Amino acid sequence: MSTQDATAAPRQTSRGEAVAKRIEDRIAEQNLPSGHRLGTKESLRREFDVAVATLNESIRLLLSRGTISVRPGVNGGIFVASPPALVRLGRKMLELSGDSVSVSDCLVVRDTLEPLIAHEAMRHRTAADIADMRRLAQAMASDGLDTAGYLAANWALHRRIAEITPNQILRHTYISLLEFVESRLKGVTPDEPARVNTDGPRVHRDLVEAIAGTDAARLTRVLDAHAALTVARGRTA
CATH class of the missing domain: 1.10.10.10 (Winged helix-like DNA-binding domain superfamily/Winged helix DNA-binding domain)
Structure with a gap:
């Protein structure tokens, strides 16, 4: 390329x-x-x-x-198309008001599903999936990203990882949660350089490479590092 x-x-x-x-x-x-x-x-x-x-x-x-x-x-x-029930459920979540469903509640569930999503991706990923994930992880390290740009790149990578699983319930639930959070945070993130240093991009590169490999124990260790990053960065990693 x-x-x-x-x-x-x-x-x-x-x-x-x-x-x-x-x-x-x-x-x-x-x-x-x-x-x-x-x-x-x-x-x-x-x-x-x-x-x-x-x-x-x-x-x-x-x-x-x-x-x-x-x-x-x-x-x-x-x-x-006439969307299946799972898709309609995801759309319904996006219609809920901020008073009905909080971003923090959605993130708790999303974080719980994160390991399952990652291990599913390891089991089912193709060469094309790996290439896409590596490209998106690299985008997170682009120079000059502001906070909104970094979050958009972050969400794009996590959405792509979730798309790999053939488990429709898991995929639609996770992506619906992600899109709900994204819809609530878009437009309210500060327009300033993202203070990501190397931790965020590095952890996500490690996550992609672990998914690309076959060592489940390694993936679990990387997921632990990602969870720690999520807490440190206010649960948006």
Whole structure:
């Protein structure tokens, strides 16, 4: 991978997530029914003025969340899906007010699920998963990240790790908790350089390499270090 490609990848992922969010917002705001045709890949790519790879990332995210379905053929395209119950549960969590569900309560449950997510990722990861995780871990060490940027890179890595497990209940529960926390903290994090030094990126690189390996005891040790980092940094690691 060239230096240009390596530096472009995190930005592409961020744009893919942004486009996915805009499509989800459209579906919600217009109350589009299941089966409604959103367009073709090419028409959506032109509409949002993004690269093919960026739109593909958006589609991957939306498919994993059960938001859309893709149908081939002349009359095919991208359609609003009827999300499964687990996806609807995740969306319901995001609709709850801050008074009903606290961020700290969500983080307690998320932290409890973290070891299970990581060990599942070790068992099921592919070469492509490892490459993605390494890229996202590297993004956390990028120069000039402010606090919001660091947290976004952190959440992107943890979301990607969670996507590996074939256990749908575990995956959707964890990602729903993560998205709830992310939705509550976005816009309220200080716009200042992130004081991460080397601890945060180092621990997350160690986490990725442990998942990429086969030593369960090593992964447990890294998870202990990650838990300590989480406490030290106010439970956002």
